[in-house]
Amino acid sequence: MAGTLPRQGLDAQGCIEREGSLARVPHDFRPVVAAARDRLLDVFGGRMHSAYLYGSIPRGTARVGRSDLDLLVVLRAEPTDGDREDARLLGEALDKEFRRIDGVGTLLYSKARVLSEPERYDMGWFVACMCTPLLGEDLAEYLPRYRPDSLLARETNGDLALLLPRWRERIAAADSDEARRPLLRFMSRHLVRTGFTLVMPRWNGWTSDLTEMAEAFGLYYPGRAEQMRAAAVLGYEPTSDPAVLRSYVDDLGPWLADEYARVHGVKAPRPD
Template identity: 65%
Template sequence: MEHKGLDAYGYFEREGSLGQVQAQFKGVVAAARERTGEAYGSRLHSAYVYGSLPRGTARPGRSDLDLLLALHHEPTDEDRDTAEVLGRGIDEDFPEIDGVGILLYGKDRLLSERERHDLGWFLACLCTPLLGADLAEHLPRYRPDGLLARETNGDLADLLPVMRGRARAAATPEERRKLCRAFSRHLVRTGFTLVMPRWQGWTSDLVESAEVFGQYYPERAAQMRAAAAAALDPVADPAVLRAYVEDLGPWLADEYGARHGTKTPRA
């Protein structure tokens, strides 16, 4: 029987572990743990690493380090400035990675009912504990159902105007490559969660996500496979960004809304 990231009862198995971090990235993760604790001190409740590093699929010099930090309070401007300095320092000191992304949230928000099937699910299922007490102990178990699909990626229609504006404003090849990477990832993951309840499983692998999507929407399969490739090796072609925000993105947003509804509005 195919595994599909679920246990025998159909619940998500937590993705990744520190034991899966490849040898060449262990120093990065150790530094992230130490420096995060030093930077935030008593403000920090817990820290998590997610993405390709704890999945053991990171590519030296190509993959980024992704961290989620849970604070005892809602993040302040000072907390955000600290995160910027922290991320920049780790990125500069470790050529094994290409960038550092840090998400900051107050622990009460992460545990709130409003975020139960979005940030709560993300922490409980896709984040690996790095420092502090694990908030996942206070969260439920999750299944790949329509509610999860709606609350994770059911806001694409609202995001498209922002994506269009960023695509128009990108003036350099490097800016367009960064947007290509971000947009590609978002669209592939949204395409996967669109079909996730029907497929009844989970994967974070972008290539596999595109293939699963293509089983249900063969007429769009080639576009999604191309987006998955661009997420791994982004291009600077403005025509690719235009196709995302003018064709694939709007179609995906309409189909998503029709099948799962729209995400509960956030403040």
């Protein structure tokens, strides 16, 4: 059955195609993208090398009032605490002004870090394939083409075992529905994406759609398929159920981390 699935997200050479473009940004989200572009320049100025959009807005699948604005800012030097605070304040201001988005997330990296050898199959791949250029020079010009192989799987999501203890701490600290809901959304998405990249080399394709990711995973792990489908639903429409969060760190997460390490190995260590 898996072998009859059409290949998705790859070019004629079998490399992952870059997803998203400014042309695909839905009309309702163009004002917030324009505002983000202008304010990034105001806030970071000459410290910024380039900036990118990623996620549902440049893919053209964003939902008004439900989707967040995802930004990646590449700085000329390593980000400081001041840079992170500037990014946080910028995100809060955009979120408050534009009710059509549900939050702003901003990743900060240095140019040297993105182009470093340890990040070539992680952050480098992310910039080259998942990010849409918004400002500055596109770092994808300095990066290779990427195939959906075991190396990419290991270096993108082969660190789940290291994350689980932190997740347990965050779950323990989440003492309200308001705190648990975004946590459930984040963890659901992370687990679905990890489940997908586990099977990505066998499936031989790429998708960023959580439902499609869960279905691809289920082709190879039918015993866990319903869990992954449920996580995909919660990735789009999260609840605040603490039992689900516990199941992620007590059952699905540990199993997935062990299976990932068995199939692809463990992600190479990073400074942070």
